[in-house]
Amino acid sequence: MYDYLIVGAGFAGSVLAERLATIANKKVLLIDKRNHIAGNAYDHYDQAGILVHKYGPHIFHTNSREVFSYLSKFTEWRNYQHRVLASLDGQLVPMPINLTTINLLYGLNLSSSELTAFFESKAEKKKDINTSEDVVVSVVGRELYEKFFKGYTKKQWDMDPSELNASVTARVPTRTNKDDRYFTDSYQSMPLYGYTKMFEKMLDHPNIHIMLNTDYKDVIGEVNYKKLIFTGPIDEYFDYQFGRLPYRSIEFKFETLDQDNFQPTGTVNYPNDYGFTRITEFKHLSGQQHKKTSIVYEFPKAEGDPYYPIPKPDNTLLYEKYQKLAAKLEHTYFVGRLATYKYYNMDQVVAQALSTFKKIQSEESTNAV
Ligand code: FAD
Structure with missing residues (x-):
């Protein structure tokens, strides 16, 4: 019997697994349908041995001291200001x-x-x-x-x-000075050994059991648990009964080049030419020294993994219909980018997960009285 079944091992699910296991001493089963933890922040070494982000460049930045000091329990940082x-x-x-x-x-x-x-x-x-x-x-x-x-x-x-x-x-400001940083947040750093290593440390706890390559639909009837935390798409949870929430997807095309350096900054945008929106060169983000370099092109598309909730009024109304159903469920929490259909950055998802943990703790202490 698990206290919590958590669906999705991205930031939302992993932060909650860590807090529940470490602070509340709960037994957690964390499942993900992918073959890895870290959700869309997953990074790995490619064939040339260069650290790349499988789901596109992820730059960490936040104004929240709470979020930064929480994540600092699991990683050292490399100062990096994205340009x-x-x-x-x-x-x-x-x-x-x-x-x-x-x-x-x-x-x-x-x-x-x-x-x-x-x-x-x-x-x-x-x-x-x-x-x-x-x-x-x-x-x-x-x-x-x-x-x-x-x-x-x-x-x-x-x-x-x-x-x-x-x-x-x-989200994109205009400046009258020469500040050419993409973000101006007070904390701007990359996990020194990458996101996946940070997640491994976060989830390394005897109370956390991880199952990968596991869709929750395949196990939901077979697992004993008291409460559910769902971080997948909210419309999928409710079998798309009001219709699908629209997402924009991206096809990532990776290349390793036999040269030390490709472009002067981490990312170059191509607003008007080519089919891709931007090219990112990972060595700028990681500071890795290597005689080759790996880059990724992003081609936005309609079909594919759900990445960006499409911010249009009709979609917000559709999401609110699902949110009303979600609010009626007992012992079930919807957290993260897909489950709340919001264009959140990583730090916002961590903040949302930390505040959900506080809410759970206060509910449990009320019930115990
Ligand atoms: P996810 O990371 O998506 O995790 C959800 C997990 O749930 C996934 O691993 C998925 O496999 C799993 N799941 C879904 N359905 C099921 C199911 N049925 N059964 C089992 N498991 C399931 N943020 C930044 O702060 N800086 C950036 O530079 C940045 N760049 C980005 C670039 C791109 C291209 C994208 C798409 C996003 C970017 N983000 C960035 C946002 C960042 O990825 C998210 O804020 C963060 O990953 C959200 O975490 P999450 O846990 O909510 O969702």
């Missing part, structure tokens, strides 16, 4: 748009205050900001929107930014 260039008009320019981007693109020599005035002269005044297009056009104007966002968003989502919630492009 992204966009390939535009035959040159590579910093992304998010900053002072250097505009000066390079237009052959100007503006100062920060002149750039503020430049943006103001280009910005289109909008009464309401509803879509991803509104967010960008209202700050930098239509020309920069078309260069940097329109094509990229169309490739990434197969939708025009005017059809997508404001949240998508709101």
